[in-house]
Amino acid sequence: MTAQADPGADPYVLPLPRPEGPVVLAKWISPGNRHPNSHYQDAFWALGPLIDNPASTRCRIFWRNCPPPLQGQLKLIAWTMINGELRPTYLHDRGVQARARTSAGDMYSTCNEWMRLARWLHQSGVTDLGDCTTERWRSFIGERLAGLSRTTAVIVCGRLTDLWAFDQLSAAPTGIAPPPWQSEGVDDFLPAADGGHVENTTEPLDPQVLGPLLTWSIRFVDDFADDILTAFAERRRLIDLAAAGKATTTTWAALEDLLLPMLRDAKALPASTGKHKASLSRQYLAARTGASVGQIARFALQHNLTALGVVFKGQIQSRIEAMVTVAW
Template sequence: MTAAQGSDDDPYTLPMPTPETPVVLAKWISPGNTHPNSTYQEPVWSLAPLVDNPASALPRIYWKNCSPSLRGQLKLPAWTMINGWLRPTYLHTRGVQAKARTSAGDLYATCAEWMKLARWLAQQNITDLAGCTDTLWRAYAHERLATVSRATGALTCARLTDLWAFDRLSASPAGIARPPWDTEGVDDFLPAIGGARAENATEPLDPQVLGPLLIWAMRFVDDFAGDILAASAERRRLLGLARTNQGTPASAAALEEFLLPLVRDGGPLPATAGTGRPLLARSYVGAVTGASRWQVLQFAEQHGLGDLVARRPGPCPMRVPVRGSLDGRPWRTAMDFHDVPQLMRHLSTAAAIVCLYLTGMRPQEVLNLRSGCCPDPEPDDTTGRHLIRSRHFKNVTDTDGHHLSAGEIRAVPWVAITPVVNAIRVLEQMVPGGELLFSAAHHSGRPGGSLQTGGLNLRINDFTAWVNHEAAAQGLTGQHIPDDPHGPIKVSRFRRTLAWHIARRPGGLIALAVQYGHMRTVLDARTSSRYGARSRGGIHTVLDVETALAAADTAARLRDQLAAGERLSGPAAGRSLTAAAQTSRFEGRIVPRTFVHKARAYLARDGIVLYDNPDALLICAFQHDTALCNPVPGATAPRQYDCRPGCGNTVRTDTHARLLREKADELDQLAQRLPLPIARRLRTNADRLRDTAHAHEATAQNTGNL
């Protein structure tokens, strides 16, 4: 895409637009994009013609938000930015992340930033962009950047610099001065490092939140989906009958036979929620009796059902078998006609939670999955793995450095573990073949594209509320989803949470034990498979950071235990002392971009990186060549779910010995209440744990002796 766009003298300068000039020139609109375009003179500019990602919002620029005195001058560089591109000589000085053309979302955010500047300049009585001098730039930066993080501040400065750059490329430059940070460097204009807003804003979900959330999501997919999908099909059938029924004497008789006993006996009547009070479920009644809509209405008026239903609202059960169970009993006495839309909504949300958390995909990648993206393995595939073919979007550009809104097919597919495959199969039953799995038309009735992240966040909130109501109604007080201490559950938090749990919960309930071990194994094979990765490492970046933080926490805790007088045992006790002494404590959760390189260097110190294993009640001073858990080539972490006795990397403390004895006592108490064969196995395990504790006490040494 290198065709000239302006004059022969300077192909980077666009001609002057007229009032009727399209906001987005035709050459930037892909053939399949049918979004309406705007014209230069309109007060609202739609950027939808630039958006080919069905999961993306369709941004609009509202020029009413710009100061009237500067609106005309800002429109021209904005239009130039939308339709032009930056010179290569300019980009070469901007770093690897600089793009000649960026996304519609970035264009919208940049214009919004320019409008903030324009409003501020108007308050200073500046009515010409040429009046924005070096002094005013400095004053504005001091005020604008005072309350933002360094990352946000740097991005803000880059967007303001773009105003100067695109003004110079426009057909009639306003002459705004070059921002001083573009020549002096941005560092001195940003907030100090370590300020209150410097922390990484994406916190992993709390384990107490994610545990029940994931359990309920998988429960929907594995246990409830069949009932919900069958109920949805039956509801569609009944609605079709209700619309087409023709009134006959036989249907009138069936209507009386169905409703009169309920009216006379004082029983609950089929109801639906009205705006103010319950109403008679006329469609349901017509469908199950064969009566026409007019017959149902006439019967209701004749017998005063309006008032009766308000006093005695009842369910609308359908003849659909309930096969799913909850806590050992059917999860529903019957599938209700009016509950189905809500349950279908929760089912798609549950499938989204499973896909988001158990793949490591970014939200936009999940929302762009299509039916058929995860076929069953071929008969001759010896691995037996399900692979997900998907599109990715982050930093995707063409050969000229222009942002590609439609993304591109990921060169290396994602590996899907069983719960993800199940979730995709459920979604494939909810949409037509080849359609987006999260198609907005099929999941929300909104035409075009897929569900968006904001809407999915609301759905997760609604799903959580439903779960907590259901848990209370079913007496499952221990299965409610608590509030997360770091704020609402958002789709942007699942990716980091996956890495957090792989690093810190290798064999627990949240980790799904072997399933997560499989995930760690696949992720560690990065040198050969580049799983979930592009040129910059994909999810490995997140996983390395979380693993390094977890290992550093383990070393810090060990250092504190040793200072308190605890002893060590195990073949790697000496190495663990070295690791504890050489590891700095990471205070807080500040995770700047540069930390990724530090994390990888930290994990590469073979033999002196400590991994806590709370299930095996030991610490692993991981040394690749001596590990009995059979790590893959190049792995920098053990297979903690496959920890084996006799490994030369193990270390135990006095605390571990105490916990081993407590665990043995728990097994003995449990054995007293179980049949003899099971009790015998539990007592054998308890004896083994005590023997391990005895071995520690016999060989443990303090730090001085070590």
């Protein structure tokens, strides 16, 4: 451990805590919080004084999970995290989501991550965090991130970096080396990304493929823009007419005059698609006949039109095939 820093010279460096002193300083405890505060020398630290939400889990940091030779150093860094704030210059390099202080739950998870490192170092014969060199960081992170998703690995690296950052803010810094990803960038240390994570692993399209696609896209807009806008306006008109439909004997007769001849002649019925399934287009029929959507549903049930879905599908499929034939 290096010499003690002068807390008065740096507002972000906290003075050394007393063994009988509180784990959570009074400035961070809300007036209405009645959770008991632990003492620095205790075997476990309750983080309840930082938690005001009664539905949140009141977590505790158990120091028995940290090897005794490294326990004192890690305790001081953890106390500094609980009661201190990261420097703005450090946060600036970590993105817009970085915070000077995190939640009690995140502090708990971060301490557990630090203890995992401490156990690994102890098994390697290290009894001082100052002996955690860049080479040891590389060895540990290679084992730690094995089998993790890229998202989880990013979180782990961030918490381990905080160990170095908060050590610099303690009154007696250990001098632990900064993790190599702090200066080299974290990407080379992370697992390879898959299709559901940050990096895009899709092979780029060949220009010989992309060129014709772009040409046809431009041609589609140029050739069909007027028709698309006209169809959109017509769709809005039909929707408004359908919304105004009412169930009367006249509209029932209009449905019979429109649909029954189609059924007798086995013609395709007006159809629409939704969730990859064709069905009777009730809005279109409501706009054509003035009937309400509910009346059309009763008409379809009475004449068993729901069993004729194959007729709708055949109509739509034939129209699609015709459109493709014309386009090419």
